[in-house]
Amino acid sequence: MASCGAGDAASAQPRASISHVIFDMDGLLLDTEGFYTEVQEKILARYDKVFDWSLKAKMMGKKAAESARIFVDECGLNGLLTPEQFLEERESMLQALFPSCTKLPGVLRLVHHLHANGVPMAVATGSHKRHFALKTQNHQEMFSLMHHVVMGDDPEVKAGKPSPDIFLAAMRRFEGGVEPSKCLVFEDAPSGVAAAKNAGMSVVMVPDPRLDVSYHKGADQVLSSLLDFKPAEWGLPAFKE
Ligand SMILES: O=P(O)(O)OC[C@H](O)CO
Ligand SMILES: [Mg+2]
Known part of the structure; x- marks a missing residue:
């Protein structure tokens, strides 16, 4: 193209x-987008779910709190994971990846x-x-x-x-x-x-x-x-x- x-x-x-x-x-x-994808795939795998590009399309470019809310809602994780917990869980993984x-x-x-x-x-x-x-x-x-x-x-x-x-x-x-x-x-x-x-x-x-x-x-x-x-x-x- x-x-x-x-x-x-x-x-x-x-x-x-x-x-x-x-x-x-x-x-x-x-x-850096691949890092977000990698980390989010790992978190979702714990719930036997797969991270796909239609979810990625909705999350990318957004502020962290907004994309965390989308992640929890779209993946049906309400009651299992809060947006705040999601952000906390991905933080150390992202911090290790970003500098590279x-x-x-x-x-x-x-x-x-x-x-x-x-x-x-x-x-x-x-x-x-x-x-x-x-x-x-x-x-x-x-x-x-x-x-x-x-x-x-x-x-x-x-x-x-x-x-x-x-x-x-x-x-x-x-x-x-x-x-x-x-x-x-x-x-x-x-x-x-x-x-x-x-x-x-x-x-x-x-x-x-x-x-x-x-x-x-x-x-x-x-x-x-x-x-x-x-x-x-x-x-x-x-x-x-
Ligand atoms: O694409 P940016 O630079 O607006 O960043 C947004 C998030 O941090 C990642 O999707
Ligand atoms: Mg961007």
């Missing part, structure tokens, strides 16, 4: 006139390219501060190129994705003022794509191939990898190949 949607050629009219970029983090910049996370393909090339061309960038992640620190400890150079980071436990983020709160907060923190229509969001999760659209922004989705294609709707463009992203299609400076 290369890309879908109208206007593939970089030489054609751009899809939008983008000036600012907002990246999701988990599953988009950093390869790697960047996803094409991330560094794109971030360096946008930085070199003066395109302001931010991160908007449902992750809270403690997990953010563990995940990013080996990726400081890349995150130093971001103008700012907004996390799920930020006071301005009243509700998690698909609420537009986090993307609107990220937009407001850029200097000089910017309109949603000038912001391009990169996301992997259905809730994140919906959040970006609810904020009035354009969104490129880079989903895990195991996510059902029915979850792709809503995205302005779907790519199998950031390596396939063509900045000029969005009015951004082209890569010099």
Whole structure:
């Protein structure tokens, strides 16, 4: 899969006139979603249940408390496990895994390219501060190129994705003022794509191939990898190949 949607050629009219970029983090910049899956599979196995991608699609991108509630409800674990117990059980396993996370393909090339061309960038992640620190400890150079980071436990983020709160907060923190229509969001999760659209922004989705294609709707463009992203299609400076 290369890309879908109208206007593939970089030489054609751009899809939008983008000036600012907002990246999701988990599953988009950093390869951390597999850790959540692994740990949640382990917990569910104790109840003789299987973790599948329809549940994953509902949980990913959300704040921890929101995804924990979904996990307990959808798996029929009420009375057996509370959302708080679920979060506590997965915590030590996640803490051990997060520091080893790697960047996803094409991330560094794109971030360096946008930085070199003066395109302001931010991160908007449902992750809270403690997990953010563990995940990013080996990726400081890349995150130093971001103008700012907004996390799920930020006071301005009243509700998690698909609420537009986090993307609107990220937009407001850029200097000089910017309109949603000038912001391009990169996301992997259905809730994140919906959040970006609810904020009035354009969104490129880079989903895990195991996510059902029915979850792709809503995205302005779907790519199998950031390596396939063509900045000029969005009015951004082209890569010099
Ligand atoms: O995808 P993010 O960066 O919003 O993170 C959300 C959760 O921490 C993981 O699904
Ligand atoms: Mg994500």
